Amino acid sequence: MKKIIETIIFLAIGWAFISCQERDDEDLIPPFPPDICDTCGVPATKLELVWQEPLWNDTGSYSCIQPLYWNEKTLFSAQIGNRQVLRMRDAVTGRLLWEWDDHLGAVGDISGVFIRNDKLIVCSSNEVYSINPYDGKTIWGYKNPTGKGGVFMNVFGDHVYHVQHPDEGGIHYTESYLVRAHVNQGVWDTIYTLKEENGYRPDIYPPGYWVSPESDTVLVFQNRQWHFSPNDGKIDLIAYNMTQDSTLYVLSDLDPQGESNVGPPLIWEDKIYFAGKRTMYCIDVQTGEILWKKFFTGFGETLYTCNWLVVGNKLIVKPDNQNIYALDPLAGNEIWKKTDSGATCFSDMVYHDGRIYFGCWGTLTIHAIDVETGEDLWNLESPNRENGYPTADFATGVAISPELGYLYTADLYFAMCIKLPER
Secondary structure (H helix, E strand, C coil): HHHHHHHHHHHHHHHHHEEEEHHHHHHHCCCCCCCCCCCCCCCHHHHHEHHHHHCCCCCCCCCCCCCCECCCCEEEEECCCCEEEEEEEECCCCEEEEEECCCCCCCCCCCCCCCCCEECCCCCCCCCEECCCCCCEEEEEECCCCCCCCCCCCCCCCEEEEEEEEECCCCCCEEEEEEEECCCCCCCCEECCCECCEEECCCECCCCCCCCCCCCCEEEEEEEEEECEEEEEEEEEEEECCCCEEEEEEEEECCCCCCCCCCCEEEECCEEEECCEEEEEEEECCCEEEHHHHHHHCCCCCCCCCCCCEEEEEEEECCCCEHHHHHHHHCCCCEEEEECCCCCCCCCEECCCEEEEEEEECCCCCCEEEEECCEEEEEEHHHHHHHCCCCCCCCCCCCCECCCCEEEEECEEEEEEEEEECC
């Protein structure tokens, strides 16, 4: 019996050793394809895959959040059934630091992650969590008792802003509540309420914020309403002075097509940048005056899915089709336009060192765009496509470590770290 036990232990140790060897095998880090693209710029030899690790234990295909970089750590996820599991890794080595699956109930996709005051704030539709980013332990969790929480959130300073609805069935409600909680406590205050008006059912989306010359905090958010008969959308943009507890102004029925991007408004240099269905608006944040607007007319040039950025004195706008624009943020005129930059999905463009990076739904690649010229410097497909994973794609989006010069992304199968080429 003793001999059998010794044999089992020996085999277990041997198997563990072989498994470790397999995880270290160079096949886990395949080279990039010899040609990244036919027309753009960085040869494969100048891109280095630093590490990659399976998104989940079986190296199957899993959806993933847009990665988050923080304090030499990087966060990924894997959708396991109806639960999203978070995994924090060492940003330099890829080593797994912790795993989180402490949901209060069965949930869908995680749609927002932020880090504030050393708290990882996670939104999973009806549920919001505060997690210790060092060890993955839940600090607090909140499940909306009505079962009707907003999909998105935003975080400013010490507070997380979320949206809740009453339990009325369906997806449209007669009331909508903008709420906030301190990241340390998870106790919610209702700060703005909207009710059904003239048959239009309200739906608040998370705010952008601005601090006035008088040091008042002003929240800017949309009411994305719907009227069932007739079927009609209506977008109101609301500026609310939270310090004074007063509505500064309401731009009623702002977008003529009655639809919009659901991201929070961008506020820069006392101006609001807001995306309707096909129109980008620039609005004076103090008065609500529309300073300029640009209507995108091309096929598929809706603005539903991507964020927008002001960098290098350019407003970068990425419609849902293959186009990308740089606009003058003060006047709205076109500085440059490129027409072959891939169709985006629900991931954010990220700026670093004169370039815009994003993942694409259409090409399933990562693009690197020069902010000054709009040149597509490179678009990168997953090297795993040629290593047994032909459906691997880079639609998830990216995170970047400016200190390390690393880009983090996922291709449905692997979390990975890529060394950015030097300028």
